[in-house]
Amino acid sequence: MKVPLNWLREYCDPPLDVKAIEERLTMTGTKVEAIHHHGVQGLEHFVVGHVLGAEPHPDADRLSVCVVQLGEAEPSTIVCGAPNVAAGQTVAVARPGSIMPDGTRLKAAKLRGVVSNGMILAEDELGLGSDHGGIIVLDDLQLDAEFAPGMPLQDVLPIATEVLELEITPNRPDCLAIYGVARELHAATGAPLTAPPWETDPGTAGELAGVRIEVTAPDLCPRFTARLFENVTIAPSPLWLKARLSAAGQRPINNVVDITNYVMLLTGQPLHAFDFDRVAGGHLIVRRANDGEQIDTLDGQTRTLDGEMVLIEDDEGPTSIAGVMGGARSEVVPETTRVLMEAATWDGPNIHRTSWTLALRSEASSRFEKGLQPEQAMYAQAIATELMLQLTGARLASGTVDLGGAGPTLQHIHLREHRVQEILGAPVPVARQAEILAALDFETEPVADGLMVTVPAVRRSDVTREADLIEEVSRIDGLERLPATLPKRRGAYGLLTREQRLRRRAADALVGRGLYEIVGWTFTAPALLDRLRLPAEDERRRAVALQNPMSGDQSLLRTTLLGSLLDATAHNLAHGASDLALFETGTVFAADPLQRLPHEHRGLGVLASGRLAPPTWGAPDPPRADFFAAKGLLEALADALRVEIAVSEASEPFLHPGRSAAVRAGGEAIGWLGELHPLVAREWGIESAAGFELDLDRLIAAVRPEARYDDLIGFPALGEDIAVVLDAQVPAARLLEVVRAAGGKLLDGARVFDVYTGPQVGEGRRSLALALSFRSAQRTLTDVEILPVREKIVAAIAAELGGELRA
């Protein structure tokens, strides 16, 4: 909402400069987003001039050389290109030094050999309107002022004003109005507020002969008012009106259209002017559209309506979409002489729906959709009537169409004094509450424990409860006066849950191993699923789809973190990085055909490519990110969290078929581990990469409970290494399983520490070296005690796996 300050000051004029006004409005809830300057600058250079003489330029057909008295000892010579300049005129002059609305600074200039000491101005040059047909002749303006040469022009014409650009919150359509903002300024500063400009209405109530209007959808049109003006002369608006509209960002059109816009800006209420001679049958019907009914709107398009939209028709059919946009057929044209001025109230949600559905927004719809009050329609009619009579030479037909009438009875709300303090945390004396509310046009009456408050019509939908009144009191009283206190926090303590701490630990563990965290997009492209070679039945194809994605590439919610890890890897490889170790945690989504809401879980993904560390003088050839590097990271993560995981061979469409595995924890499959399939790596221009992706929620659910003390100190462990030769196809994990089962209680730990294949162990076989550790919590073990356990282990290896001790 753009509010020209000089217009605002007509209703409320605090003795404050624009910065102070900005501060007061902003701190009471009407945020000033910007202060613009409209019009010219360097005001001392703009003066009234009297044209003493105007002669044709000796060397230019269209220019005149004028001698203009500017109130100085000597008159000035000014070259003018306007066709209407003549001796004897009183005109508006910009002297050298003036700054025009577009920011250019005027200088004395030589025009075809004649020095021009300024410029005689046309209205568009002053930012007052769009007319460039000729210069402004002040004598013709019927201004109530005496002109003397040299008078400051700003005393005569509104050539400059500050314009406040306000953010009006959606609950305050009453402030989409200059007078509404003036009331806010009044409450915020205490400066007097003039009576509402609609207080005197030149019009009359009663029947309006010759106009037939029916409203068949009163639920969606609470009020419809109309007045008829005859003998209207369509003409340009006076300069003051053009100036106000221009400053408020509206282009002047003609007097009738300008009046509708002016009144809308002043009251918030949109109006529509019909050329009544072109309203077929002098008959308007407000009704719900038929499903599929079509209408041509002013913007030259054909719109298809549905049964919940409201239209206005005359005897020849639809003329406008109610509250949204008029039709060309009955709009005001230069020949118009009879104007039917309509001001109606429409149901906000319905207008919003119509405007949204048709993707058709207008100044009117954006106001109506916020919910205007029926009273505003007659406020607008009163001011419009006065201006129509004043500016168009019109005669007002007696009577007013008023279907629906004023809005519901005004609401009374009980405002308890103690509640104000309870909510705000600081007292506001009841007298101050009453003062604030009165400034905002609420009526108040003292009652036992506070005030009985009557809500003014224009605040009817915004203020309905005691809490709303407390807000009114608090914002005007000043939030800066509130103390800064802390809540009592009875029984509250701040602590992360175990899961939250473990999630932090997971990320920290990976960071500690040299990984960089990325944050990828939730949005993903359908093509990703193909690029990852996912078959049709893969569950990661059950993606949640958006109805209104920003683009086709962002139409799904991710079902894996691998996409963003690959994208980030490719991005960085393309930008000069060669070794990357990245991880991401984030929500992963899976559509569930039986549920309204999809399944969501937190995922954790890791992807490494290139070397795991930069080469150094001491380690010139560091290992590269392969399957076992990724597994090392996975094991470090599991160890940091103290969760037992199991890794077994399993395939994934996007992984190298010989280097891929499933990860299990807590008895559930929780993810994959492996090297990228070369075809997938190639898709992203990556040589090779390895990583894993886990369901972080399940991983953390499998973390072992809080530790209890275990006596590992009282008696020493006894270690023994064995090497076992067995079929190379037997997985190491299987061997450990057999060893652990056979080792019984005394076997404390077993791990593979070496692998050997070669001629010594024979074709198709390999040797795995195991470090065994035996321990008893009751005593120090001896070799003699261990011997049978060891024999049992060896026997089990032989019996179950066909393995033997390496000689």
Add this chain to the structure above:
Amino acid sequence: MSVLPRIAALRSEAERAIVQASSTEALEAARVRYLGRRAELPQLLRGVAELPPEERGAVGRAANEARRALETLLTERAAELDARELDAQLIADRVDVTLPGTPPQPVGRLHLLTATQRELEDVFLGLGFTVLEGREVELVHYNFDALNHSPNHPARALTDTFYVQPPGTEASGGDLLRGYASDVVLRTHTSPMQVRAMEAHPPPLYVVIPGRVYRPDSDATHTPQFHQIEGLAVDEDITLADLKGTLLAFARATFGDEREVRLRPHFFPFTEPSVEVDVSCFHCGGKGFLPDGSRCPLCKGEGWLEILGAGEVDPNVYAYVDDPAYDPEKVQGFAWGMGVERIAMLKHGVPDLRLYYDNDLRFLEQFG
């Protein structure tokens, strides 16, 4: 020949050899030569028993004395040589301490958004809040309706909210044009967790809710996904002044001890009164200009930085909580929503929000 002079001779010869030994090896050779199993002095000692009784005492004493003296000398000399050799070794061991460590131990980084989120969580943990999380695909009920958004609130528009295709249906532009958006959205704020949190926990409730949220917007200051931290405190008597104090503590913990906050009246459907909260600019100290007189580039001369929206929980919101304990005549509280990206942007001078999601290593390296 008498034995005694021989002992004396051996002793002085051995003393000389020990003193002259210049390395542990030479010393060891001297020890073997003079005190070794087959050396003369030990042999003499072993032969004492065969001497005539009148000589035994004197010879035994002299030989023993010589042996002890030599042993002492050996020990001393060994220590001396040891020290000298260690010194030499230490000198030889010298390295260039300015070479990099090896093998390298790479260190990664948390993403700036995670680091900032943790920092903010920790501030509120210290203020007695606990941390909750919530789902990102949300029902319109929780995202808008239960937050008192009118049916025609502009935030519900397709231009402002991502709507989710109901499972088992195909996207249809026609449906959208007719306004039939689904009842499931990507949450546009973390606020849907307000009613969910109250449904799950009786009052008093002090929670912050970090999480990812979505709005269809993309430019230097908007990305279609971003992160918020919601705050919600509901108890018998939580006032707007308490909100101010809580956010003042947050502002000082996050932006420095000198900070002030100001509340500006605003409108949100789910708070009443509603406020926007500004923190005094930490770049110019709230003055709006720098010491050289130029306009502060961070706050654009305002002296204040807008950081979040907040207010007292609207009584209508409690009505959506199916728990009679949340009776607006018995409980009251405040709520806020702040943007993690914005706070990180302000604190670290990140010029463009999209940098957070490019995941360029040259960005990631700088933070966390």
